[in-house]
Amino acid sequence: MTENTLLKIENLKQYFPIKGGFLGRTVNHVKAVDDISFTIGKGETVSVVGESGCGKSTTGRAILRLDEPTEGKVEFEGRDVLGMNAREMRKMRSEMQIIFQDPYASLNPRKTVRQTLNEAMEIQNVVPKKERNARIIELMETVGLQKHQIDRFPHEFSGGQRQRVGIARALSVNPKLIICDEAVSALDVSIQAQVLNLLKRLQREMGLTYLFIAHDLGVVRHISDRIIVMYLGKIVEMGETKSIFENPQHPYTKALLSAIPVPNPKKKSERIFLRGDVPSPIDPPTGCRFHTRCPFATDKCRDEVPVLEEKDEIYKDKHSVACHYALDIQQGKHKPKYNMTDVRRNLDDEGTDNKSQEKQLENA
């Protein structure tokens, strides 16, 4: 572990039990996060991306122990977070804060800005009582709210302003790490840009570290230093932002990037269509979890779980990928099994391709 590491996650697992049957016993588990490891350096912005249900929000919540992780290790500045008792954990939370997606739901509608911010400072006791008012005004100015709005209720603010209140609340306890869980997703672009610029400025001024959870890859490219791509509870690819966008190596990352509409009518991107939907995390596919939708999948992908590792020498220490064939695909040695640009192809419910299976059978 280097000096510079702020947060270290090791083999984190989060399984949610499914109760069922006559006696309400646990019949199965939703494997929301299944054995992931990564680190975040001080002052860095790391983004976790992926589609709904890939486990990105669960990861954020597990780090803060908002949901108790099933297994694994979370270290913050070398301290073991999961081993802390309730009192230690409360103190810990002044160093790790979270901003939620929905500013409507995450602020108490019956508390004014003053009360909301005051409560946070009181619980953590970071500022002496006498100085709290001045600090609240300072915080409001920092996030771009006006002093005279201090006694307003959440409903008196617009969506962007409410998100600023959420940011002020997170900042009020002087955290080192802020987890932004889809913090700008609900905002219109013009307001979203304001909030993104604010987050960047705060990072410069206060040396904050962000774990940014988002599905909008435009936002992610703009704000992150490094990116973690998740699929069905696993990390499939992790690397520096530039490297991920310019040289994606996992077939899923490629498909994800190619799927984003480009705001330039002259640039038509070559699109890779994924078949069907994300499988259920209750009984995730064996081997590589992406094999059911991957045009490159082989028997090996069905049987062996790929390890997240640095495949490409050029990108050593910068970019790792969990795919058996990442290098072969890149060098053109391993070809896709079917045309990836036809959207109306028929699939069966497992997401496998009827036609290609039939063809395979014929060939055999």
Next chain:
Amino acid sequence: MSENILDIKDLRTSFFVEGSEVRAVDGVTFQVPEGKTLGIVGESGSGKSITALSILQLIERPGEIVGGSINFKGEELTEAKNARMRDIRGNEISMIFQEPMTSLNPVYTIGQQLRESYKIHQGLGKKEGTKRAIEMLELVGIPSPAKRVDQYPYELSGGMRQRVMIAMALACRPELLIADEPTTALDVTIQAQILELIKELQNDIGMSVIMITHDLGVVAETCDYVAVMYCGKVVEYADVETLFENPRHPYTVGLLNSLPRHDVDQDELIPIKGSVPAPDEMPTGCRFAPRCPHASDICSKLPELETQEDGNDVRCWIYTEEWDGEKGVAVYDREHTT
């Protein structure tokens, strides 16, 4: 230039709440050329969805269409009788909504809901209707359609439900499809499937599309023409290439400058300052003036939507003789995005 299938002039839809009038749609003018896709972009509250509902005459009290004309293939829809509108809806003009779960009826099977359309508009019976429903589900790429036709909406995923919505909207092969944020609730990989599907079906059937969205990426990929709306008004109407290459209205420029891009590197986003004015604080002049970096004295008067040399329209004083601000002001700085 091709014929316009839909021609809207100065459409006004207001809501009368607690004695005051909220002008949700306040003088909207645009055309949809036949076989083409028109995008309507704007942020929340700009009146995009109300415009769509107005076209189908689906505005309910306390809302009311208070003026303007909606011309569909030569027929004036604002004067159409209810019976005629029922005949048009779902048959000649169809609509897809944002949230497929709330727009599908949870207590009927997919097949029952699809058959309804065939029964009402084409008088088909149960057997024939089911056959057509299965064909339609297959057309939109739903796996095992014969099995799916007897399932309920809750048994399908979000992407599947949106496909069912599309199947339903296209059941009677409409001439105009209105898609109101059809992919906003979906993940990008599913969004890509749905947008491509709409495009392919459009080519097959030869229909025109109105694509309502807030995503400029979706606009660039799917639309031929674009109407940019702000506070109930169209501020710019242009073909898609001009809109992205040479945007004229400061609001359009503001939208492009505040968009985080995944395809290029940017140093800093340039946001639009402030926020959309509340309905009771609506400026009487140019609605965008309080947030506009170029605003001048004349902007306290309302500009008209005026046609420019290249045939595109813009509602801004900068492009008129009367402009009293800085001459030749650079509204769009292309350097920023390239």
